[in-house]
Ligand code: 2AM
């Protein structure tokens with residue numbers, strides 16, 4: 177199953193790069209004013225659904241672009257291009273994200289950043305890897321030493337409660353921030369210690385399904401702003417075990 181996932185996501189990444197090479201001629205549609213979907217999103221998802229369905233006909237598949245495809249005990253949750261805005265603007269931080277759930281719980285996950293050729297994988301109880309090497313969250317604990325990531329999906333959907341007050345509150349307390357545009361990569365970068373923590377609001381299940389397992393298997397903690405999991409993916413905090421309680425306190429106190 178793990179080898180199947182690895183081969184599958186690497187091939188999906190390659191397809192996305194083929195589309196990226198002829199980006200100027202691609203059709204880009206709008207799901208809403210600022211929410212884009214390209215031919216590449218649709219083609220990569222169709223490829224993934226077809227491959228999974230032919231190998232595991234009894235499994236369910238749930239994709240960002242094509243919705244739910246019925247099945248049983250196992251479900252594949254896929255985001256063909258997480259960070260479509262980055263993709264369209266030729267910013268290298270987009271990814272393919274795939275999680276396999278067994279009875280609703282993630283057991284296998286992969287996030288692939290094709291431009292940098294970085295493959296993050298995790299298996300429940302067996303740790304997380306970057307290009308086959310084990311990874312772990314960072315050990316920084318002082319916020320002023322930390323580099324965090326966030327995003328503004330909430331602003332794109334014009335949500336009433338948005339991330340700007342949290343951003344204003346946290347930025348002065350930390351070393352610096354990065355906003356790369358792919359929740360799946362942000363989570364993977366927390367897992368390998370590049371980011372000490374990440375928070376965002378208004379995400380969708382596909383954005384985080386794989387990344388959450390990768391962070392957990394790398395020794396990190398993922399919760400909503402109340403410290404539980406019921407509010408995921410509407411609110412998410414992912415961080416190393418020393419930073420997570422501090423972010424939780426700051427974000428909880430603002431809600
Ligand atoms: P996407 O590129 O697949 O849409 C960036 O802040 C993150 O938010 C990305 O993972 C992005 O995924 C997600 N995102 C972007 N627009 C969104 C929307 N309208 N609703 C929910 N999530 C969104």
Ligand code: CA
Pocket residue numbers: 240255257258259382383
């Ligand atoms: Ca996404």
